[in-house]
Amino acid sequence: MKTIDTCGMSCPQPVLMTKKALNEEKDGIDVIVDNNTAKGNVLRFMKSAGYSVEIEEKDGTFVLKAKK
Amino acid sequence: MKEKSGIIITGGIIGLFAVLLVYFGNPANMGFCIACFIRDTAGALGFHRAEVVQYIRPEIIGLVIGSFIFASKNKEFSSQGGSSPVTRFVLSIIVMIGALIFLGCPLRMVLRIAGGDFNAIIGLVGFVFGIYVGIFFLNKGFNLKRSYKLTNLEGYLFPAINVGLLALLIMAPAFLFFSESGPGSSAAPVWISLAAGLIVGALAQKSRLCTVGGTRDMILFRDNYLMLGFLSILAVSFVGNLLLQKFNPGFAGQPIAHTDGLWNFLGMTLVGWASVLLGGCPLRQLILAGEGNTDSAISAIGLLVGAAISHNFGLASSAKGATPNGQISVGICILILLAISWANSEFLSKNAQS
Numbered sequence: 063m064k065t066i067d068t069c070g071m072s073c074p075q076p077v078l079m080t081k082k083a084l085n086e087e088k089d090g091i092d093v094i095v096d097n098n099t100a101k102g103n104v105l106r107f108m109k110s111a112g113y114s115v116e117i118e119e120k121d122g123t124f125v126l127k128a129k130k
Numbered sequence: 131m132k133e134k135s136g137i138i139i140t141g142g143i144i145g146l147f148a149v150l151l152v153y154f155g156n157p158a159n160m161g162f163c164i165a166c167f168i169r170d171t172a173g174a175l176g177f178h179r180a181e182v183v184q185y186i187r188p189e190i191i192g193l194v195i196g197s198f199i200f201a202s203k204n205k206e207f208s209s210q211g212g213s214s215p216v217t218r219f220v221l222s223i224i225v226m227i228g229a230l231i232f233l234g235c236p237l238r239m240v241l242r243i244a245g246g247d248f249n250a251i252i253g254l255v256g257f258v259f260g261i262y263v264g265i266f267f268l269n270k271g272f273n274l275k276r277s278y279k280l281t282n283l284e285g286y287l288f289p290a291i292n293v294g295l296l297a298l299l300i301m302a303p304a305f306l307f308f309s310e311s312g313p314g315s316s317a318a319p320v321w322i323s324l325a326a327g328l329i330v331g332a333l334a335q336k337s338r339l340c341t342v343g344g345t346r347d348m349i350l351f352r353d354n355y356l357m358l359g360f361l362s363i364l365a366v367s368f369v370g371n372l373l374l375q376k377f378n379p380g381f382a383g384q385p386i387a388h389t390d391g392l393w394n395f396l397g398m399t400l401v402g403w404a405s406v407l408l409g410g411c412p413l414r415q416l417i418l419a420g421e422g423n424t425d426s427a428i429s430a431i432g433l434l435v436g437a438a439i440s441h442n443f444g445l446a447s448s449a450k451g452a453t454p455n456g457q458i459s460v461g462i463c464i465l466i467l468l469a470i471s472w473a474n475s476e477f478l479s480k481n482a483q484s
Contacts, residue, residue: 069276070276071276072409074343075409077350077353078350081351102133102338
């Protein structure tokens with residue numbers, strides 16, 4: 063599974079990076095975010111693109127795992 | 131739906147408070163205006179000497195402190211920065227120049243439309259056009275690189291500066307400037323303005339409301355979340371104005387506005403374009419600065435400097451329209467925006483996204 067790291071990126075980069083990565087890896091990706099705003103935005107985007115999402119928290123960051 | 135009700139309520143409360151602040155004394159169609167209020171604060175500090183727009187606006191202080199308190203309470207305060215701060219400083223100066231050519235930030239643009247000011251609809255068209263231009267570069271890979279975690283003190287300083295501004299406002303030492311006429315002299319009582327700022331600051335922190343993000347996310351991701359907040363501000367302030375009989379439709383004679391369509395359009399084009407590159411509108415920059423984002427604190431300081439430049443160099447419009455210097459500055463700002471947009475995109479690298 064491809065992983066992209068959006069830590070430190072400001073709006074709307076985390077969602078843009080997710081969108082671009084999902085265009086290349088249609089089966090799913092892992093996205094690391096480091097704040098609640100990006101978490102909410104990326105989660106909303108993944109769901110609206112038709113993915114199911116699992117969220118893991120570790121050390122103040124979140125990994126959003128999108129799967130078809 | 132629970133998530134969306136939060137942003138709709140936030141927008142509604144902003145719309146309501148905006149109408150009430152005018153009722154209690156703020157200038158017409160200016161319950162909130164981040165650009166105007168930072169400009170007034172710059173004037174009170176003597177950074178510019180436009181006598182009619184000098185007052186330390188408690189709304190600004192409230193927004194920053196409200197965001198700070200709420201973010202701290204919810205463990206969302208995070209001191210960070212280092213994402214191209216000088217570029218952000220320059221972009222914010224341009225946002226302010228554009229806003230003062232139009233005469234309002236995106237939030238006041240909405241409030242002007244809700245008050246029946248049709249000139250602001252032309253501003254809105256320019257604003258959306260500017261957002262489209264910014265999105266063109268976002269799709270070409272534009273970004274300002276990542277930020278990094280910093281010491282907590284770094285993040286505390288901007289909220290602390292705002293506490294200092296509040297102290298200055300209350301003590302009103304003789305070296306400050308307070309307008310005796312004009313928009314700077316029209317203000318709701320300090321505690322009402324401060325309370326409105328605190329409440330809106332907390333709600334905007336919670337809901338992430340952003341007037342630029344609404345249009346941007348609709349175009350980029352077909353995501354209507356932030357747009358709902360934008361529309362909610364418009365709807366509630368419109369109804370509030372109708373009830374208080376403050377709705378006066380038309381182009382001519384609108385409060386703190388001019389009828390120069392081209393410059394209303396271009397002023398807001400600068401605001402939309404530069405705000406997309408910054409990642410948020412002036413309101414959002416204040417909220418983020420309260421959360422410890424020092425890149426946004428730099429943006430807020432850029433807005434302050436931009437206001438001083440606008441008035442000292444005669445760039446800001448008046449009810450008579452845009453000034454010659456203002457018109458020239460729009461051209462210069464467009465060239466700077468093109469250079470910043472191009473240099474931070476991926477035109478030069480092979481893997482540029484189409």
